[in-house]
Amino acid sequence: MRIDLHTHSDRSDGTTTPTELVNHAGKRGIDVLAITDHDTTEGWAEAAEAAEREGLTLVRGIEVSCKLEGSAVHLLAYLPDPTYEPLAAELGRILEGRNARLPATLAKLRHLGIEIEEDDVRRVAGDAAAMGRPHVADALVEKGVVQDRSEAFDTYLGSRGPAYVKRYAAPLEEMVRMVAAAGGVSVVAHPWGRRYTHQALDEARFAALQDEGLAGIEVDHQDHDERERETLRAIARNLDLVVTGSSDYHGDGKVDHDLGCNTTDPEDFARLVDLARASAAASGRTTPTVLVP
């Protein structure tokens, strides 16, 4: 059984529609797929319809933009009730922050002599719920300023780049609690990945997050090398946290992140689903179920 628990569609910064995402997953032999667009549930309904047609198990999720001690951390929230008001409000705040960031980023680029208009970004962003840095990167590629998204981030848009603008992200511990209150479960995405915080997320911190309801750690991710994976796996084992592995697929938006390039062990997946069921029961919320064909 092949299980991929972290993928993006064009409702955030992926390049395929939710339907195409599910169809690709089916062709690549994925049996269980999670759609986890950044800070939005907009792709859920379309993905669910496609999954039913494709005969594929779908897990509805969100990759929430969080921060810990000033550094960015991504939190995968699986199966929360999307109508839980505090969660919906927080996601709205994050999306708003991302849209407000765009004019500021373009002003910084203009200062560097690079003229890009909001319309240029809107055109490449298509159906995305919010226009983010990857879309600015795509516009830079289209203008021939850079070769690809990575060069755009390395040269301009990354946190040390000259066109970087800070934006709102949810406090990590609070979001872990909120996902639990919404009846879902959370997993820290690529905790030691490039561009993300390293030092702050150690075993003691994971233990503290677990006390707030954290279910697992995304260990097998392309941004982790073998040593990092082994160390994270040991931390997860010590704390009895679920270990996940996933592609973080973005369509053509990210190279070396093909569907199924990392997968989650069926036993870990079963534990995650059990924890989600317990969280849903404890919260009293009506949560999306894992869609099984």
Ligand SMILES: [Zn+2]
């Ligand atoms: Zn991420």
Ligand SMILES: [Zn+2]
């Ligand atoms: Zn992602």
